[in-house]
């Protein structure tokens with residue numbers, strides 16, 4: 001009898017755990033002058049994303065996800081604000097954790113660093129939404 005109740009308690013926990021791991025993905029990214037490492041990521045459409053930025057350099061960096069099909073006009077500035085789907089920034093030597101939902105539409109999305117001069121220096125990446 002006791003064992004029976006134990007299973008009744010455990011089964012929902014297994015189900016909840018499985019759901020949680022399917023719906024979350026963590027992207028751990030190191031930022032340096034001037035690169036994201038790694039610089040390509042694959043996520044599922046609509047998935048809940050945890051973004052962990054670790055800044056290994058002495059300058060501020062931004063991880064900017066552009067809307068689908070959007071490209072910035074260099075330099076990246078106020079003109080490009082309307083093209084942004086999500087962005088997070090990290091101070092020198094700091095770690096920043098933020099959350100966002102992956103886009104609902106599959107495709108390749110452009111990632112750039114929004115700090116002046118960094119995209120020009122090659123600080124960019126690609127988010128592959130499946």
Ligand SMILES: [Cu+2]
Nearest residue numbers: 061062113118
């Ligand atoms: Cu940067």
